[in-house]
Amino acid sequence: MSAKDAGSGCEIVVADIGGTHARFALATIAADGAVSLGEPVKLQTADHASLQTAWEALGRMLGRTLPREAAIAIAAPIQGEVVRMTNSPWTLHPGRLADQLGLDAHILINDFAAVAHAVDCAEPDDLVHLTGPDIPLPDRGAISIVGPGTGLGIALLLRTGGHSHVVETEGGHVDFAPLDSVEDRLLAHLREHHTRVSAERVVSGPGLRAIYRVLAELEDRDMPRGDDKALWSMALEGTDSLSAAALERFCLCLGAVAGDVALTHGPAPVVIAGGLGYRLRDVLPRSGFAERFAAKGRYAALMRNQSVKLITHPEPGLFGAAHAFAKRSAD
Template identity: 40%
Template sequence: MSTFSTIAPATGLIADIGGTNARFALVDTLTGAVLRAATLSTDDHPGPVAAARVMLAEAAAAGLPMPGVGAWAVACPVLADAVDLTNHAWAFSIDATREALGLSRLTVINDFVANALAIPDLRPEDSVAIGPGGAGSADHPMVAIGPGTGLGVALLVPDGAGGWRAQATEGGHVTLAPADAADARLLDHLWPTHPHVSAERLISGDGLLLLYRTLAALEGVAARFDRPEAVSAAAMGGTDPLARAAMNRMYALLGTVAGNLVLSTGALGGVFILGGIVPATLDLFRASPFRARFEAKGRFRDYVAPVPTRVVTHPTPAFVGLARMVRAGA
């Protein structure tokens, strides 16, 4: 039986659970307003129930009503009741979690589905344009993509009735194809140890570190850094040309993958870039080859060139999408 058994349909528990952090919020189910939020390290808790109870105990101590429903986003496929995070050891049953937390309903979706669902509710100031700043084609899909612990990808598709339907994908695990000789050299170096080099393998936090180490090996120099945060900090600070080269190469690869998604899905509505890495290194991203590589599609350059690409700077876009679900009674 849940420690938090008081049912209050006017509040909902939303969560954005990734490989590094679990972000929880108590929201008003009518307005979607966040009443209380907390970010907890996934390594510090045995599972999502324990982490949620920490946040709910704080909310109860503050006099807030306990939630009656929940909507959670997780960094992995959601295909059945059993959920197993891709980049962390957390695994749980949706139904058992709902029962443990005293919720009448708990909806669990892929994290990038939540990010995609946020797009219609974002304000103009919640994102910045990279390249053309147009609105995109209103009757075509949009792509949500973003490197963080992994590489998330989801689609937002018009539902034919003036609304939108989000579609989960595992587009972060597509095979990464080289777009120039430097890409080919990288992949040739990696194939003996990584027979399948996916997009996520090089376009993510761990991917940035692997890129940096690979570039160091190819140039015959010692790698100075052993954490992706150190690589990005050195790149932003201008203290290490190799770190800057690794960031530029990661963003070039992201441009190639994002352009491929537009060609594959017809996402002429736009590409929205989320995740923890790009917004935190926005100046580097603006100056990177991302947009040039996005448009470098040969005979189909004119097809992708008008498509807007925007970096979402809202601090918790998944919360926006999850709040939309709670308001809709999903």
């Protein structure tokens, strides 16, 4: 049985599986396709051997039998008979998911495809303006979705007048392009550990530590104690001058990458998403993000005319996955 056969007016499980967290919720899809999302449950992927064992843990936590229909978004390219996550040891076998999870109907999509579906359905209040013209997202044309988290997600939303198409991509794995001497040093540092340095190595959660280390070496300082989570908290709270400088550099790099993606897709308007994107909603407008986004040489004037927004829905992956299921069922 496929998602198309599942019909509407149903309850489903939605899942957003990232490198660090596996988020779940029960969602109700009304007969008209409207989605009502239940209270999210967040599990650590490191605490569970597989999606199947995390699914079983979810059922125990909720104290009930889970619905037999599901929308699953995962941080990996959905190709072939085996799906291996980029930033997690979990491995999925799409052809066996239905039997493993006890499902009659399901869809499996890329996590940033799910976010793109959320952007497509977002209310105006769920989109905060960052830079460029403060206008609504267009009804026609391309919209780029860029989101830093454990990795760097990128997707394309294409609107063609009454219809929307989501294109899954792995754009976060393009080459990192340094733009000044500090970023030259950052690239050299990362090359000591990676054969190839992608944009994701810089514009993602672990990237802040790499940036901090380069700045610390520049000033002959020691690295702070604690993990990446502690470093991010220190940077966002502004309790340390070097972590604040690292955060500013992170925002510069995010602006440059977002601008490159916008150029690739048109240029096109951009929506910033991702777990870190949400945490940076108050930081980005005060940073050099906008300057770097538009700093594209002969195309600078054109880039300054591209609207950049940030989605503030607390669970866009879950929300978007549910909408993707509803849309697939209605087709």
